[in-house]
Amino acid sequence: MRDFLPEDVRRREYVIGIITRVYERYGFEPLETPAVENIETLLGKYGEEGNQLIFKILKRGEHEASGQADLALRYDLTVPLARVVAQHQSKLPRLFKRYQIQPVWRADRPARGRFREFYQCDVDSLGSSSPMVEAELCAAMSDALTELGFDDFVIRINHRELLTSILSVAGVGAYQHGDALVALDKLDKIGPAGVDGELANRGIEEQARNALLQVFLPPDPGDATPVGVLPRVAAFVTGDEAGQRAVASVQAIMELVAQTSAAGKVRFDPSLARGLSYYTGAIMEINVADLAGSLGGGGRYDNLIGMFLGQNIPACGFSLGLERILVVMTERNMFPPALATTPADVMIATFDASGAGAAMRLAAMLRATGLRVLVYPDPEKIGKQIKYADSRRIPFVALLGDDEIKAGTVTVKNLAAQTQATYDQSAAGAAIRQGLTQRG
Amino acid sequence: MRDFLPEDVRRREYVIGIITRVYERYGFEPLETPAVENIETLLGKYGEEGNQLIFKILKRGEHEASGQADLALRYDLTVPLARVVAQHQSKLPRLFKRYQIQPVWRADRPARGRFREFYQCDVDSLGSSSPMVEAELCAAMSDALTELGFDDFVIRINHRELLTSILSVAGVGAYQHGDALVALDKLDKIGPAGVDGELANRGIEEQARNALLQVFLPPDPGDATPVGVLPRVAAFVTGDEAGQRAVASVQAIMELVAQTSAAGKVRFDPSLARGLSYYTGAIMEINVADLAGSLGGGGRYDNLIGMFLGQNIPACGFSLGLERILVVMTERNMFPPALATTPADVMIATFDASGAGAAMRLAAMLRATGLRVLVYPDPEKIGKQIKYADSRRIPFVALLGDDEIKAGTVTVKNLAAQTQATYDQSAAGAAIRQGLTQRG
Numbered sequence: 001m002r003d004f005l006p007e008d009v010r011r012r013e014y015v016i017g018i019i020t021r022v023y024e025r026y027g028f029e030p031l032e033t034p035a036v037e038n039i040e041t042l043l044g045k046y047g048e049e050g051n052q053l054i055f056k057i058l059k060r061g062e063h064e065a066s067g068q069a070d071l072a073l074r075y076d077l078t079v080p081l082a083r084v085v086a087q088h089q090s091k092l093p094r095l096f097k098r099y100q101i102q103p104v105w106r107a108d109r110p111a112r113g114r115f116r117e118f119y120q121c122d123v124d125s126l127g128s129s130s131p132m133v134e135a136e137l138c139a140a141m142s143d144a145l146t147e148l149g150f151d152d153f154v155i156r157i158n159h160r161e162l163l164t165s166i167l168s169v170a171g172v173g174a175y176q177h178g179d180a181l182v183a184l185d186k187l188d189k190i191g192p193a194g195v196d197g198e199l200a201n202r203g204i205e206e207q208a209r210n211a212l213l214q215v216f217l218p219p220d221p222g223d224a225t226p227v228g229v230l231p232r233v234a235a236f237v238t239g240d241e242a243g244q245r246a247v248a249s250v251q252a253i254m255e256l257v258a259q260t261s262a263a264g265k266v267r268f269d270p271s272l273a274r275g276l277s278y279y280t281g282a283i284m285e286i287n288v289a290d291l292a293g294s295l296g297g298g299g300r301y302d303n304l305i306g307m308f309l310g311q312n313i314p315a316c317g318f319s320l321g322l323e324r325i326l327v328v329m330t331e332r333n334m335f336p337p338a339l340a341t342t343p344a345d346v347m348i349a350t351f352d353a354s355g356a357g358a359a360m361r362l363a364a365m366l367r368a369t370g371l372r373v374l375v376y377p378d379p380e381k382i383g384k385q386i387k388y389a390d391s392r393r394i395p396f397v398a399l400l401g402d403d404e405i406k407a408g409t410v411t412v413k414n415l416a417a418q419t420q421a422t423y424d425q426s427a428a429g430a431a432i433r434q435g436l437t438q439r440g
Numbered sequence: 441m442r443d444f445l446p447e448d449v450r451r452r453e454y455v456i457g458i459i460t461r462v463y464e465r466y467g468f469e470p471l472e473t474p475a476v477e478n479i480e481t482l483l484g485k486y487g488e489e490g491n492q493l494i495f496k497i498l499k500r501g502e503h504e505a506s507g508q509a510d511l512a513l514r515y516d517l518t519v520p521l522a523r524v525v526a527q528h529q530s531k532l533p534r535l536f537k538r539y540q541i542q543p544v545w546r547a548d549r550p551a552r553g554r555f556r557e558f559y560q561c562d563v564d565s566l567g568s569s570s571p572m573v574e575a576e577l578c579a580a581m582s583d584a585l586t587e588l589g590f591d592d593f594v595i596r597i598n599h600r601e602l603l604t605s606i607l608s609v610a611g612v613g614a615y616q617h618g619d620a621l622v623a624l625d626k627l628d629k630i631g632p633a634g635v636d637g638e639l640a641n642r643g644i645e646e647q648a649r650n651a652l653l654q655v656f657l658p659p660d661p662g663d664a665t666p667v668g669v670l671p672r673v674a675a676f677v678t679g680d681e682a683g684q685r686a687v688a689s690v691q692a693i694m695e696l697v698a699q700t701s702a703a704g705k706v707r708f709d710p711s712l713a714r715g716l717s718y719y720t721g722a723i724m725e726i727n728v729a730d731l732a733g734s735l736g737g738g739g740r741y742d743n744l745i746g747m748f749l750g751q752n753i754p755a756c757g758f759s760l761g762l763e764r765i766l767v768v769m770t771e772r773n774m775f776p777p778a779l780a781t782t783p784a785d786v787m788i789a790t791f792d793a794s795g796a797g798a799a800m801r802l803a804a805m806l807r808a809t810g811l812r813v814l815v816y817p818d819p820e821k822i823g824k825q826i827k828y829a830d831s832r833r834i835p836f837v838a839l840l841g842d843d844e845i846k847a848g849t850v851t852v853k854n855l856a857a858q859t860q861a862t863y864d865q866s867a868a869g870a871a872i873r874q875g876l877t878q879r880g
Contacts, residue, residue: 260804356696360696374578
């Protein structure tokens with residue numbers, strides 16, 4: 001887990017600020033939940049591997065010695081949302097769109113862009129099964145990434161029931177679906193022959209393997225009249241009702257997306273599976289070429305809230321991973337240069353301790369104009385004070401010597417331009433503000 | 441621990457926003473640390489009671505069954521700061537002013553304004569022993585509370601070494617200082633006779649008791665020529681060098697504060713003790729009449745960083761308690777009425793599923809003008825959709841019927857004024873923005 005020094009925090013706040021503004025434009029409302037949940041709320045929601053990765057908190061006081069845990073750190077933001085809906089249902093609107101940007105904790109092995117404490121930026125729409133929900137989520141993600149400066153991301157979409165249907169039609173037994181998906185997920189990395197071998201190793205018969213590869217392989221680039229991926233998959237599951245419904249759902253979402261700012265960003269990918277077990281419908285994932293993992297992902301989960309509420313509420317959500325976005329933005333140098341890297345607009349320097357009161361008065365006047373003001377607290381040599389301001393990239397230094405204090409003036413030094421001018425103290429704030437504007 | 445629904449989050453963000461802006465104006469820079477610290481970092485820093493209140497995290501994996509903890513949740517923001525300074529010293533400036541607004545966790549019994557997860561809003565200045573540091577902290581606290589709308593708070597100030605000096609001069613043995621402070625702390629509640637009894641019960645002799653009460657009692661209101669509290673205490677410790685230094689320090693701070701926006705807000709109170717053991721100099725606390733606890737507090741702690749770094753760095757900090765500020769502001773109804781309580785500026789209603797694409801296009805156009813737009817996702821009866829908008833206090837509804845879609849127009853309903861008008865879709869954003877401005 002990491003400390004964030006001032007420059008890190010400002011970059012994080014910059015990204016969170018843009019994501020928040022986009023989420024608000026889509027009518028999502030903020031929600032925050034505690035870092036700590038009852039352990040029963042979390043256990044069993046993320047699979048066996050997830051259970052292992054949950055940070056568990058010891059009972060307190062006399063029960064501490066038992067070595068037992070009754071609380072745990074939040075593992076994602078979706079399960080707490082489901083708990084909130086069950087717990088506060090009467091206070092929540094029938095259609096509830098919420099965003100939540102908070103840290104989660106997983107006892108995972110750290111890797112590039114993967115940390116044990118990391119922020120998720122979630123949006124979820126509860127209460128509607130309309131494909132407009134998925135389309136709006138894709139548009140919101142696209143707007144957020146575009147405003148951050150990304151122009152090369154792809155949102156891949158698939159459907160859980162379509163995956164099931166394809167596997168069934170291909171002749172893979174229901175008990176082998178999980179194994180088959182793990183193998184198919186590697187198509188990009190190990191190619192068709194590799195996947196075929198993996199499928200064979202997992203006991204899937206040749207006929208099924210051939211059928212699967214035929215569906216999942218990208219169209220032959222030499223084909224003069226290629227059939228799109230979605231029509232090809234639709235033809236494959238044409239005899240299966242659930243599969244047809246899933247195809248229609250994906251088609252409806254993609255047609256609506258074409259009307260939004262995400263037009264051209266969303267691509268159907270029948271091999272997209274996504275790990276979490278609670279998805280029931282459309283699933284989505286965002287990738288860029290220079291990051292192995294995803295920048296975000298989500299999907300429809302119509303049954304999860306029912307586990308807490310005893311009554312299903314249709315739900316669909318999307319999550320952006322703050323840390324991964326920051327990794328890529330840092331590597332690509334995507335932050336605006338103007339992002340504050342200095343603690344103040346102006347530093348007040350004093351010549352001796354007797355000037356401290358005058359420095360405090362001047363600071364109050366400058367702050368009242370909205371300036372960020374650092375008062376150098378010790379009457380050290382002026383050269384040393386100016387050197388400090390320079391090292392912190394503070395653009396202006398206000399010098400308060402005995403003459404200035406007597407006359408009610410202040411000498412303002414522009415460190416970059418190496419110029420200085422003396423002002424009435426009451427006029428110094430405006431002069432510095434103007435100087436800041438000119439610097440840009 | 442609590443969930444924060446949208447209205448709660450907006451109130452919290454409002455308060456945090458004001459506090460952050462004030463802290464930035466004083467040249468403080470943001471820092472964030474992980475929720476989880478190594479357990480050794482925290483144990484022994486908050487006294488025996490503190491150790492009990494720390495949430496401890498079980499070891500993971502094969503070590504989980506041991507029942508042992510190796511990590512713990514952050515208990516305050518000061519000890520993590522000291523650790524950060526030791527760990528990242530080469531990357532930090534010689535004078536480091538940081539703010540940190542993050543949650544901390546204590547396994548305490550909940551009470552009014554006291555929760556097990558709560559936010560602290562800390563500022564700390566590291567690297568200077570100047571009284572300007574304390575004076576600036578008082579001014580920053582005063583500005584933050586004033587901008588939040590408080591006008592009746594008092595910042596009390598005292599000095600740890602002055603307390604020690606008073607007790608020594610009064611003849612209280614060093615081993616009885618802790619007991620004596622606990623008793624004197626109750627002066628407001630149980631009166632002089634009560635305190636005298638408590639002091640006697642704790643084995644403090646009559647001569648010492650009388651001397652203490654003489655110093656700590658407020659001046660007799662019938663006295664025609666009352667002596668101020670600070671001169672009276674200064675006279676009492678006149679023979680004790682450490683006491684004299686402490687008096688001079690308090691005097692210097694108060695003279696500087698008089699030059700800031702906190703002038704008139706700071707009062708010397710020789711009975712202020714504050715619990716935490718790491719303070720070494722000035723201590724401060726902020727109170728309002730209608731809250732038993734404090735809104736915030738702080739002080740100088742010149743030795744804490746040395747526990748991590750092996751080398752002392754002078755330090756002084758102040759912390760505002762977000763939860764207590766929110767409790768008082770809620771009870772006093774201090775939030776601006778304009779604080780958003782609606783998820784959107786405008787809701788788009790559609791008459792049937794075939795209008796979904798047109799709704800998405802219109803939403804994208806309106807959002808591009810900066811409006812917050814909710815698309816009602818299901819083509820239910822228009823009356824039901826408008827009722828939903830009304831219940832969520834969404835001021836405008838955009839109606840997209842077949843005629844509007846064909847004509848490229850939209851009918852905008854102002855729910856409060858019960859008026860409506862039809863616009864070209866490209867002009868609707870500006871019209872709604874104007875309507876929002878007129879509503880104020």
